[in-house]
Amino acid sequence: MDFAGSDTAHRPMAGRVTSAKIVIAGGFGVGKTTLVGSVSEITPLTTEAIMTSAGVGVDDTRQVPGKTTTTTVAMDFGRITIDRDLILYLFGTPGQTRFWFMWDELVRGAIGAVVLVDTRRLADCFAAIDFFEHRRLPYLVAINCFDGMQYHNAQDVRDALAISSEVPVVSCDARNRESTKHVLISLVEYVLSMRRSRAVAPA
Ligand SMILES: Nc1nc2c(ncn2[C@@H]2O[C@H](COP(=O)(O)OP(=O)(O)OP(=O)(O)O)[C@@H](O)[C@H]2O)c(=O)[nH]1
Ligand SMILES: [Mg+2]
Numbered sequence: 001m002d003f004a005g006s007d008t009a010h011r012p013m014a015g016r017v018t019s020a021k022i023v024i025a026g027g028f029g030v031g032k033t034t035l036v037g038s039v040s041e042i043t044p045l046t047t048e049a050i051m052t053s054a055g056v057g058v059d060d061t062r063q064v065p066g067k068t069t070t071t072t073v074a075m076d077f078g079r080i081t082i083d084r085d086l087i088l089y090l091f092g093t094p095g096q097t098r099f100w101f102m103w104d105e106l107v108r109g110a111i112g113a114v115v116l117v118d119t120r121r122l123a124d125c126f127a128a129i130d131f132f133e134h135r136r137l138p139y140l141v142a143i144n145c146f147d148g149m150q151y152h153n154a155q156d157v158r159d160a161l162a163i164s165s166e167v168p169v170v171s172c173d174a175r176n177r178e179s180t181k182h183v184l185i186s187l188v189e190y191v192l193s194m195r196r197s198r199a200v201a202p203a
Helices: 030-038 096-107 119-134 154-161 178-200
Strands: 016-025 049-050 070-072 078-082 086-092 110-117 139-144 169-172
Touching: 016 030, 016 096, 016 119, 030 078, 030 096, 030 178, 049 154, 078 178, 086 178, 096 110, 096 119, 110 119, 110 154, 110 178, 119 139, 119 154, 139 154, 139 178, 154 169, 169 178
Parallel strands: 016 086, 016 110, 110 139, 139 169
Antiparallel strands: 049 070, 078 086
């Protein structure tokens, strides 16, 4: 794996271990904290705050029935060793737009991003996609299949989001480690393929 050029690339003299930063983004309550928690091999650092009556009318929990108690106010942090030579550091963003002022800091040095979507509230991820496209940070779209149901197929989601055909669209269960690990591996493969194609593209 070669992530030279990434701010976070780190190579000890022996062992050739590479570490890379990945951002987990998406709208409010799509399962970002759940994903980081399910896949992290360390106890994830979370910054959950209790949702109080002050959030009524601001925090729209109608489509997120389980989402009645907490919300991320700064970030989630976790780590996963993909294989002997690659460690990923995961940074989950806050979903609510009123906390987005810190996104610029959160994505600094990242090699790529996962945009997690709930297809019942697809529009909630538009801002995240715009953000990564504007910054030219490679991302993939991961459909979180709440209750094991995939309400729309990948092509429908791609069409609805009007994203380039090269952007991977995968489905997952944010609560399942193997499933979310697969999402991260897909993102790493995509980032590597983008870098290879840019390297061979004529100037
Ligand atoms: N059934 C089901 N519930 C899920 C799944 N993923 C997350 N949840 C639930 O959905 C709710 C929201 O999950 P979070 O992980 O807090 O979502 P988030 O994107 O971090 O939310 P914010 O940080 O507030 O934007 C929680 O009650 C989870 O238990 C899933 O795949 N299936
Ligand atoms: Mg969260």
